[in-house]
Amino acid sequence: MAAVKPVSPLMDAxxxxxxxxxxxxxxxxxxxxxxxDRIERKLYRQGKILGGVYVGRGQEAICxxxxxxxxPDDVLFPCHxxxxxxxxxGIGPAEVLAQYMGRVGGxxxxxxxxxxxxxxxxxxxxxxxxxxxxxxxxxxxxxxxxQQRSRNIVFVFFGDGATSRGDWHEGINLAAVQKAxxxxxxxxxxxxxxxxxEKQMSCEHVADRAPGYGIPAEMVDGNDAWAxxxxxxxxxxxxxxxxxxxxxxxxxxxxxxxxxxDGADYVPKHLWEEWGAKDPIARMENLMLDRGYAAREDLESxxxxxxxxxxEAVAWAEASPYPEPETxxxxxxxxxx
Amino acid sequence: xxxxxxxxxxxxxWEEMERDPKVFLLGExxxxxxxxxxxxxxxxxxxxxxxxxxxxxSESAIVGAAIGASFMGMRPVxxxxxADFITCGFDQIVNFAAKCRYRWNxxxxxxxxxxxxxxxxxxxxxxxxxxxxxxxTPGLKVVQPxxxxxxxxxxxxxIRDNDxxxxxxxxxxxxxxxxxxxxxxxxxELGKASVFREGRDMSVITYxxxxxxAAEAAEVLEQEGVSVEIIDLRTLLPMDxxxxxSSVRKTSKAIVLxxxxxxxGLGGELxxxxxxxxxxxxxxxxxxxxxxxxxxxxxxxxxxxxxxxVEKLLEKARWLAAY
Ligand SMILES: Cc1ncc(C[n+]2csc(CCOP(=O)(O)OP(=O)(O)O)c2C)c(N)n1
Numbered sequence: 253m254a255a256v257k258p259v260s261p262l263m264d265a266x267x268x269x270x271x272x273x274x275x276x277x278x279x280x281x282x283x284x285x286x287x288x289d290r291i292e293r294k295l296y297r298q299g300k301i302l303g304g305v306y307v308g309r310g311q312e313a314i315c316x317x318x319x320x321x322x323x324p325d326d327v328l329f330p331c332h333x334x335x336x337x338x339x340x341x342g343i344g345p346a347e348v349l350a351q352y353m354g355r356v357g358g359x360x361x362x363x364x365x366x367x368x369x370x371x372x373x374x375x376x377x378x379x380x381x382x383x384x385x386x387x388x389x390x391x392x393x394x395x396x397x398x399q400q401r402s403r404n405i406v407f408v409f410f411g412d413g414a415t416s417r418g419d420w421h422e423g424i425n426l427a428a429v430q431k432a433x434x435x436x437x438x439x440x441x442x443x444x445x446x447x448x449x450e451k452q453m454s455c456e457h458v459a460d461r462a463p464g465y466g467i468p469a470e471m472v473d474g475n476d477a478w479a480x481x482x483x484x485x486x487x488x489x490x491x492x493x494x495x496x497x498x499x500x501x502x503x504x505x506x507x508x509x510x511x512x513x514d515g516a517d518y519v520p521k522h523l524w525e526e527w528g529a530k531d532p533i534a535r536m537e538n539l540m541l542d543r544g545y546a547a548r549e550d551l552e553s554x555x556x557x558x559x560x561x562x563x564e565a566v567a568w569a570e571a572s573p574y575p576e577p578e579t580x581x582x583x584x585x586x587x588x589x
Numbered sequence: 590x591x592x593x594x595x596x597x598x599x600x601x602x603w604e605e606m607e608r609d610p611k612v613f614l615l616g617e618x619x620x621x622x623x624x625x626x627x628x629x630x631x632x633x634x635x636x637x638x639x640x641x642x643x644x645x646x647s648e649s650a651i652v653g654a655a656i657g658a659s660f661m662g663m664r665p666v667x668x669x670x671x672a673d674f675i676t677c678g679f680d681q682i683v684n685f686a687a688k689c690r691y692r693w694n695x696x697x698x699x700x701x702x703x704x705x706x707x708x709x710x711x712x713x714x715x716x717x718x719x720x721x722x723x724x725x726t727p728g729l730k731v732v733q734p735x736x737x738x739x740x741x742x743x744x745x746x747x748i749r750d751n752d753x754x755x756x757x758x759x760x761x762x763x764x765x766x767x768x769x770x771x772x773x774x775x776x777x778e779l780g781k782a783s784v785f786r787e788g789r790d791m792s793v794i795t796y797x798x799x800x801x802x803a804a805e806a807a808e809v810l811e812q813e814g815v816s817v818e819i820i821d822l823r824t825l826l827p828m829d830x831x832x833x834x835s836s837v838r839k840t841s842k843a844i845v846l847x848x849x850x851x852x853x854g855l856g857g858e859l860x861x862x863x864x865x866x867x868x869x870x871x872x873x874x875x876x877x878x879x880x881x882x883x884x885x886x887x888x889x890x891x892x893x894x895x896x897x898x899v900e901k902l903l904e905k906a907r908w909l910a911a912y
Contacts, residue, residue, distance in 0.1 A: 388653025
């Protein structure tokens with residue numbers, strides 16, 4: 253059973269013109285929003301998703317803006333609010349939804365859930381639960397690419413809270429001394445679960461940590477896909493030129509609880525309002541209207557089309573069976589074929 | 590050629606580096622200094638900085654980077670300066686490396702070398718035998734050679750293996766043990782124990798430095814009319830249960846011997862498997878000889894009291910022989 257085609261026909265026109273890229277930003281951000289809304293607000297509540305659900309509502313511009321800079325053979329290490337990266341790599345909503353439901357059609361065939369998915373063929377590496385554990389692994393992938401004289405580079409994503417972990421520091425330090433081609437992208441959504449950043453670190457910005465490792469850093473508006481895209485281009489150029497790691501701190505806000513069970517009562521009301529007004533999808537739509545890249549009807553038909561695409565994907569995922577219990581012990585080690 | 594255990598490991602790594610450009614080394618002080626124990630001596634000159642990478646003191650990053658490089662098609666061999674520091678890279682080993690094949694079909698062919706073991710007056714942080722933690726982790730392979738021949742063959746097999754391997758090297762054996770090691774290329778298959786010494790009356794199942802303790806005790810027991818068979822596990826995970834069970838079925842008596850502490854050690858696991866699967870053959874209880882449940886102490890009197898040795902084994906063996 254082949255998964256539902258991930259790419260919208262609208263996207264076939266997608267070029268690297270400003271209008272074309274804006275459309276691609278909008279498409280991937282909207283697809284991510286729609287899939288995650290279904291996951292968090294529907295399938296989870298219906299009991300069709302049993303495990304944890306962490307979504308990137310309000311933060312879509314980060315993974316989409318950065319992800320569209322990556323070349324196809326660059327290596328991506330997404331974090332748990334970076335679903336858009338999977339779509340950019342051609343993994344469809346159907347496989348993602350089946351993953352969340354623990355079905356064989358999911359990317360890990362029911363071996364793991366939610367955002368714990370990867371595919372080496374598509375050069376996208378699965379996180380483990382431990383925050384920041386991907387950073388040293390990404391450093392090693394970047395060191396290997398450098399050894400192989402590849403032009404490809406590595407992108408690793410993480411939250412503000414993850415920057416408190418030793419792995420984050422060890423990984424960046426190693427990549428820095430090795431001048432490994434690593435782009436580090438932080439979504440600073442101001443909370444790690446319920447813990448605000450001022451209890452996470454005593455410097456003001458995640459970017460302030462970079463000088464300690466002798467690497468450049470910059471801060472961008474993480475709700476502006478274009479700003480993230482342009483900053484990531486600078487970072488990628490730096491890494492591709494052999495100048496080593498580069499950190500981008502994207503200022504954003506998590507427009508939901510930490511996970512689907514979390515009402516986030518600890519978040520002051522005014523923050524929801526302030527950041528709701530900066531929604532990255534609405535902003536991109538307005539930009540496209542202002543600049544004449546699209547008409548209101550085009551945008552409406554894009555959203556319709558995404559909804560239909562996700563409807564089909566949900567149906568496909570639900571039709572996908574659970575893995576057979578007999579397969580439990582398979583693939584712990586390499587198996588002789 | 591007569592070769593030390595250490596030199597055998599060095600030769601094995603060297604040959605693999607020559608054979609396969611994807612093999613590279615990373616760890617602390619392994620380049621210019623040649624490693625704390627000199628296992629990588631001369632490699633920087635031969636293979637260059639890109640393939641012999643001196644890293645910061647960052648065990649988690651060393652293991653993590655090895656995983657990342659393995660995803661890019663490389664064959665990294667990471668060195669922990671002492672096995673005791675492997676705890677600093679624990680999460681990367683047990684959560685990242687061990688589970689990636691199972692979770693998302695991403696093999697991580699890497700080796701983490703870890704100089705382990707006591708008897709060198711290293712105290713609580715330079716003497717430990719932490720193999721049981723890793724044996725409790727499906728997805729890893731855990732190896733510990735006892736002889737020079739096996740040391741070369743097993744390190745080569747570990748480097749070629751497509752799963753993550755934790756390779757324990759017993760520090761006390763590095764320069765103490767010598768043996769015939771062929772110059773040519775050979776491997777020793779992972780997952781296969783060896784019958785180190787054949788015997789009729791009792792099986793001692795062991796690995797690492799304790800193989801040599803068992804061998805010395807076996808000589809004494811031979812004089813006393815007790816013929817001891819020694820099984821050297823060589824690979825601790827996956828465990829070669831068949832070789833263990835067929836030995837015990839033959840001798841009807843078994844002692845499991847290890848230098849690591851008793852509780853939660855491999856002795857319990859082996860004892861359970863033997864009693865579950867060879868109960869009918871047994872003529873006595875399966876005994877365990879291991880270090881007591883304490884940290885590894887520093888003072889020579891305490892360390893001697895801590896480590897299993899020939900005397901302690903003889904006592905257990907005589908009791909079991911008379912049972
Ligand atoms: C090492 C570790 N400790 C605790 C957790 C539990 N946990 C999951 S997500 C999270 C907060 C992460 O915050 P941040 O890195 O800022 O990312 P965000 O969720 O805000 O995107 C915590 C504490 C974990 N996954 N890993």
